[in-house]
Amino acid sequence: MNNFSAIYTDQYQLAMAQIYFNKGHKDHQAIFDYYFRKLPFNGGYAVFAGLEDLLEILAEIRFKEDDIAFLKAQGFEDKFLKYLKEFRFTGKIYSASEGDIVFPTRPILQVEATIIEAQIIETILLNLLNFQTLIATKASRIRLVAGDAGLLDFGLRRAQATGGYFATRAAMIGGFDGTSNVAAAKKFDIKVSGTMAHSFIQSYDDELEAFRDFAKGRPQDCVLLVDTYNTLKSGVPNAIRVAKEMESRGDKLLAIRLDSGDLSYFAKESRKLLDDAGLDYVKIAASNQLDEYVIKSLLEQQAPIDIFGVGTNLVTGNPDGSLDGVYKLAYSNGQPRIKISESIFKVTLPHKKQVFRMKDDHGKCIGADAISLYHEKRVEEMYHPFEPYKSMNLEKYHQEAILNKVMENGENLINKRNLKEISEYSLTRLSELPIEYKRFNNPHIYKIGVSELLREEREKLIKSSKQKLK
Ligand SMILES: Nc1ncnc2c1ncn2[C@@H]1O[C@H](COP(=O)(O)OP(=O)(O)OP(=O)(O)O)[C@@H](O)[C@H]1O
């Protein structure tokens, strides 16, 4: 994994780190919370992804010789650079499981480390978790509407540079079946698949000859692209001829691919032609600027499409460019810390915390997570985080602690799961969430509250901060 040097960070982290170092603060213990404020895609949930990459990178992250030389040229001091030479992350991390469904304003992950280490890793943590969580959420929405259809990631060519690597990984966590991205498939042990491009057909004088050569060269998973000249008059009839020739050699055409026009109309007409030729086993794949809304519409039109190839809208998280995940200080040097803001929504939560998910007797999520102080074992009454007079009684619910220790002394504690296992876990967690939270239009709002003790602690800090201002 590790092409990431510790300088994969924002300059201000290092500027602050040098001051902690010079002031003798570097070993002050700190706790930071990772959370986001707004759900992407105006949806009702998000799928947490990127944890395993983060832990792998943190376990190995170092400043290399040439990084140190670069920082020296930027004016960082020798004593501090000597510290950076020996730098490694030695802290603890508590986190939700990768693939879990998560909601705004409650900690998804907590870093407990020296302030200097926690500060230096902030940027890479946000970079990895924000991006993969955004893409896994998009993929999960596409899986929700696609039912049992095959879902292939075609996005590498349209991804934001090397983001394509992690976009593919996150797409698998959200429920995709395979990818055209060969490097990511190798790296993450994903099923790699693909069809053919228009250029291949255009490079021949004759579409039929192009199909024939492709079928001979790739009999094991041959998919013919049928829309280069005329889908119903040329592409599909030529594909049928080649499928019959393949049969005579003992091979089977896997699918045809539609990439333009009215995909519902062409899928229905192509299906008829294929079935009439006795080729009911040949699948229909479709692509062309697909997203969860187009796929939903195509399936509502009963388009007989078996496989969807999704590129741009998946890997860029269109229309949301980014998840707004943040990393906020909750505790340092023996003191709970708070950030006061003009906007009550931006006031942070102090202390080390735990998050409990409320479940009914059948294991179904009731639509509420409660944030408590870490030592609390249950939350009997939770309070609206910003409207203190609103509360909810939780006595009758089963309460599942969400944050578990996943790193200690800088060592990864989690049992490695493959992407299929993470994706299955994610689907199970999503199945525990009532359908009202999964609809695309005005989904039900998941409740987040704080325990009485946490609320009191926050009030105390707000008061004392106001006193100081006087
Ligand atoms: N039956 C359908 N229902 C809903 N959306 C569809 C249907 N058929 C295609 N689409 C979607 O509509 C959009 C069509 O885009 P566009 O108008 O660029 O068509 P096109 O066939 O690609 O055009 P071009 O011939 O220029 O390539 C795509 O996002 C496609 O996925």
Ligand SMILES: O=P(O)(O)OC[C@H]1O[C@H](OP(=O)(O)OP(=O)(O)O)[C@H](O)[C@@H]1O
């Ligand atoms: O539309 P997206 O969801 O991003 O899916 C990927 C698109 O990329 C390819 O087109 P491109 O024109 O790049 O190559 P081609 O020659 O194979 O059609 C493919 O045919 C899809 O249309």
Ligand SMILES: O=C(O)c1cccnc1
């Ligand atoms: O294999 C394909 O059909 C493919 C791969 C990348 C982008 N578009 C299509």
